[in-house]
Amino acid sequence: MSDLPLDERLVRRLVGRQFPQWAELPVERFPSGGTVNAMYRLGDELVVRLPLIEGGVEDVARERTWLPRLSALLPVAIPEVLGAGAPADGFPWPWSVYRWLPGGIPEAGALSEPVPLAEDLAGFVAAMREITLPDAPGAHRGGPLSTQDAETRAAIGELRGLAQEGIDCDAVTAVWEDALRAPEWDGPPVWLHADLMPGNLLVDGGRLSSVIDFGCMGVGDPACDLFPAWNLLPADAREVFRDALGVDDATWRRGRGRALSQAVIALPYYRETNPAMAHNARHVIRAVLGEDA
DSSP: OOOOOOOHHHHHHHHHHHOGGGTTSOEEEEOOOOSSEEEEEETTTEEEEEESSGGGHHHHHHHHHHHHHHGGGSSSBOOOEEEEEOOBTTBOSOEEEEEOOOOBOOOTTOOSSHHHHHHHHHHHHHHHHHOOOSSOOBOTTOSOGGGGHHHHHHHHHHHHTOGGGOOOHHHHHHHHHHHHHSOOOOSOOEEEOOOOOGGGEEEETTEEEEEOOOTTOEEEOGGGGGTHHHHTOOHHHHHHHHHHHTOOHHHHHHHHHHHHHHHHHHHHHHTTTOHHHHHHHHHHHHHHHHSOO
């Protein structure tokens, strides 16, 4: 976590000096399970998003560049940058003001409309894949699955030392090795959100209303956007999601491996510091190991 002295007073100073038109609006920290950025409500219509760690700085520039180009091409709302903040007052990095997007974060196991939501998610992923904007950046985690092998195996080793978690690490290893054996994507790289975690999705009435946090976006292996199959959707809706996207076996195996890798890395790292991330990681591991291979 960041050691920055980031609080409501600092955010109020940053906004007041750089965006005087919003200086009188109330500022309130918005609770989030995110680990890269902090969010502060700015009045009723705006939100300030600031990096918590240096690794989030590139995401700021990426969103400023690409979100305006993507918004008209996608079937649901995405963040709209309304103000580009600069480092000041002891805060060392760029930051942004966005229009506030209403909606709730979906929770695995508590979805009111899982099948329609699966269809909505497939529609979003399909629309991303159809984008043809030139000069796209490479997506975070969008390269060959083998690049994640060392980190994933190290995390599995850590989980073996956490007997209280009750995870079958031999079964986890078997799924991971199956994913590594799957043929790699040999088509052109496709546009990806690349971080379709529940916390980056907003729903209204059980249906997908917005997708947020595009800091990992870019082009790469289409398996990278299959995360919702295991981190959110129950088994029947998972099949709807797969069928709607026409996912072949190799891509599905890579997608399952990518979701599992992210979960096994996250669990030992966040189990004491971020209950939301750890909870979702456990859910993904259960969902993957419970799926017929």
